[in-house]
Amino acid sequence: MAMFRTTVGNMTTSTSTIETPSGLITGNSSLKGHREFLGIRYANAKRFEQPADIESWEGVLNATAHGSICPQVPGVLEMMLGFDETKMNEDCLNLNVFSPAQATSESKLPVLFWVHGGAFTNGSGSLAWYDGGSLANRDVVVVTINYRLGAFGFLGDGNYGTSDMISALRWVQRNISSFGGDAGNVTIFGESAGGSAVISLMAAPEANNLFHKVWSMSPSIGQLRDKNRAKEHETQFLSIAEVDNRDKAAQLSVQDILNAQTKQMAMESTAFDFFSPTANGHGLSEDILAAASASGLPFVVGTNRDENRLWSAFDPKNASATEEDWKKFCVTSFGDQASDAQKIFETVRKGDTPGQLMSAVSTDTGFRQRAISFSNDRLGKNTPTWMYWFTWASPAFDGAVGCCHALDIPFAFDNLEAPGTDMFTGDGADRFPIADRFASEIVQFATHGHPSWAQYDLESRTTLVIGTKTELVSDPEASVRLLFGN
Structure with missing residues (x-):
């Protein structure tokens, strides 16, 4: 591991370069005692197609700043805590890693893998609340991710956003030991949509053995849907977007997609499953809750007293x-x-x-x-x-x-x-x-x-x-x- 220190004004910062199976990567060393590697691209994905893992890169990857966030209309938290629409880009499949400063490939620390909430339509892994530094200072390695949102991630039964999460988990399996993490001890946790997403991952055969424990905060379980509901909403979306099929929707501009999505969601103010993981869709079991409830993995769930x-x-x-x-x-x-x-x-x-x-x-x-x-x-x-x-x-x-x-x-x-x-x-x-x-x-x-x-x-x-x-x-x-x- 190489360390480089720079001074800007009265502030001293340093960078840290490590070698992973995928290649060399440079991140930040925080003055608070942890390292952070930001905006690491883990997959490529064409619109309405499954992600392709990025298994390696050439040269030294610069991971000192957050990457793009997925196209979205900001939600309540984003509006309250700050939202930068200039960072939106469909090339948004990136993750962040926070690890203790002294962790090595021999440390084998527990890994916490965070899936953010936002009704499957907004949010990002780079929100300030999700900074994993404080947890990393407790001798764990924290990973936060972006996944495709709204129509980009969950149009019809494609479950593209769920596949993104699984792709990120595969990246963890390949690389996390270089950050001090134990690939055999991964806990997935998430809140709201993220809370139901981690439940759905328990019903994803492709995710078997990629994680070992689950912590679900305020899961929006009611958002999980079946194929009939997904088809109904896809047909409605395509009609609003004035296209005949998914292939033609793939040619629309990002703004056209977001506009159609916003119009659709305004039509049924009490519906929350316009875009969400779909049972018996790509990569998920026929009954998500039945499969997840049968999972023998240790599971913690909780809610807040006044959610609504x-x-x-x-x-x-x-x-x-x-x-x-x-x-x-x-x-x-x-x-x-x-x-x-x-x-x-x-x-x-x-x-x-x-x-x-x-x-x-x-x-x-x-x-x-x-x-x-x-x-x-x-x-x-x-x-x-x-x-x-x-x-x-x-x-x-x-x-x-x-x-x-x-x-x-x-x-x-x-x-x-x-x-x-x-x-x-x-x-x-x-x-x-x-x-x-x-x-x-x-x-x-x-x-x-x-x-x-x-x-x-x-x-x-x-x-x-x-x-x-x-x-x-x-x-x-x-x-x-x-x-x-x-």
Whole structure:
């Protein structure tokens, strides 16, 4: 390994060059004690075609800056934390590696492989929250990736974005030992769409033996779809784009694709599976959840207490909801059980406004109860499963967002000082012990194959509640679980 040091003003930085099976590569050596290799291209891909692995390169690869991000319309997080549309390019299949400064090919450190969220339509592995430096300082190697998004990644049943993830995992198998990682100890983890993506990878035969443990944060399980739904959405997309078939869509400009995608998603505001992994499509099993629940790999899943508030907190209609609106919502959502549901939610969410109660139901419908149901299925197949519940409420936006969707990400990465984070989390000192515990649990799982708390089972339903007071709780909000038939 070669080291080169440069000084710019009062700031001293250095570069580090290592040799990998694919070739020589130069990255940055951080003053915080880790190395980072950024924007490494792992595959080539023509539009609407499967990726081709990049197995080697000539000369020394410069990996000192992030690469292009996949074409997209920015989501909530990108708008809040900063979005540079000039970095968008279809040649976006690149990854980033963060490793301890002293790691060598003999270190055999656990590998954490991150799949970002964003509804399969936006996001990138280079978002500041996903900087793997803090985790790398805990003696793990972190990999964050880009994969194709929206129509580029998930038009029809091609599952191109899923294939990108698998291509990146193959790159890890070939090269990660040069960064100090153990190719035989890879944990995939992701949040939201990334959380459901890592579940779908458990149902991908091509990914067998490419990873060994799975940690899923707030998985959007409802986005996973079947071939009929994929075909329906592909036909709709092609009609909006005014082309007859996928081959003709491949000739459209990037902006035309994004415009058609945006128009399509506006047609059904409650649908979230326009572009997502498709069961029985390319490379995925006929039933994603059944295959994933049968996987014997160690699996951790958790959700946030107020997931839906990321959206509802900024919705004027939700803020002005009345008691009558709440009652009608219960009838629509629960039918004959409306009265029971109303009482249960008003009890477990005492003090919530009507709009917040409606949001709580949506959180359970879209996230928590789906995670519990999937965990129950795994228990029926005797597969190792752990559950957590993230409950720390942010004081930001006058407390309106609570413990909303994505709030846990900077805690998981121990990145509370990343640019823009305090706008979302506030700047209180109480955040730091929570981040330390959350990140420690992820590293513990990656290292040993289990977190520090007991497995989930149908008798005790032991759950680690992570918040102002982190503790083990047996069956939190059991009345809500029973209401949903879990």
